[in-house]
Amino acid sequence: MTQTQSPGVTGADERPPPVNPSESSERTPMSGPNTNYDPVEVSALDPANVDAAVQQALSAIAEAASLDDLKAARIAHQGEKSPLALANREIGALPPSAKAEAGKRVGQARGRVGQALAARQAELEAERDERILVEERVDVTLPALRRQPGARHPIELVAQRLADAFVGMGWEVAEGPELESEWLNFDALNLGPDHPARQMQDTFFLDPVDSGLVLRTQTSPVQIRTMLEKEPPIYVVAPGKVFRTDDLDATHTPVFHQIECLAIDKGLTMAHLRGALDAFVRIMFGEGTRTRVRASYFPFTEPSMETDFVCFACHGDSAPGECRTCGGSGWIELGGSGMVNRKVLRACGIDPDVYSGFAFGLGIERALMLRHGVQGMHDMVEGDVRFSQQFGMEV
16 A cells, blocks of 8 residues: 655655756855755855955055055955955865856956056056155265265274384384295294194195295294394384184184284393283273283293283173173183293394393284174174274274
């Protein structure tokens, strides 16, 4: 017996007939794929909505009065959250039969907006360039209102100040060539053929390497030349440029400056050396600045020592790590010094049994860093005129 079904009730194995979109008066928006592949169109892709979004974008672009306004319009109508960008994302939710038409419609709309943006960008940039030409025009025929003040490089100024300290004590300034012979740069200073400083990694040798010519690695050859040319007593200070194969960094440079002092006379002792160093430190860093010495070794002096002076920033009273100048140690290294080695005196034709002498030196860049808090070598060598102008004509 067949069971009669009530009207309007559908069996469990039956499905409702598909709805023809042309017969439906309402269209339901969707944001995900339609598993039944019904060609349902979402509201963001409605032609009227797409056209409205284009018109709003074109209107905003046309009203943009500056590049900043145009940038805001670009973000609003071409950015990731713009109506056309959101519509483009919804294309993936359509069935395959509807994707082509929707994609073409949205693509043409976005293309119109992109063309309008490019055209307006070109117009605004041209207006900006014309305005800059007018507003920033300089009449080069007008007389200059003022001249920039001159400035000497601070390394030169410090070198002169250091030399003046000794000239005031009666010493002379001596100079020498930057291209030296190996004998003057090494042998006469008791630096034998096997000394590490003579190796290629420290010295610039001129081609061919066996020519015996180098770019001087120190200003000590000036002292040798002075002792060869003059009879004692000798009191000279020798500032100058020296060369070593160092890489440029915050504390090193392949070209730097030194100043060395030499005294040769009868009866000179370490006490005279200490007195000259103390006088020099007081001139450079102020009265009352104390010094100390530490035993060291240099081939051209015997005995040799390192000289420190009390920190001029904290005066030796800071705790470890507190003072940026001395690191909390309370002392700042000045440079090496000592009594001139007897072998050096003999090499220069001076009788070490009759005369004695002392010598000391320091780096001019280091003196500049200490006096004025310069942080790195780059500022000194890069040639920026603003670095020199802050020192003016005197340091």
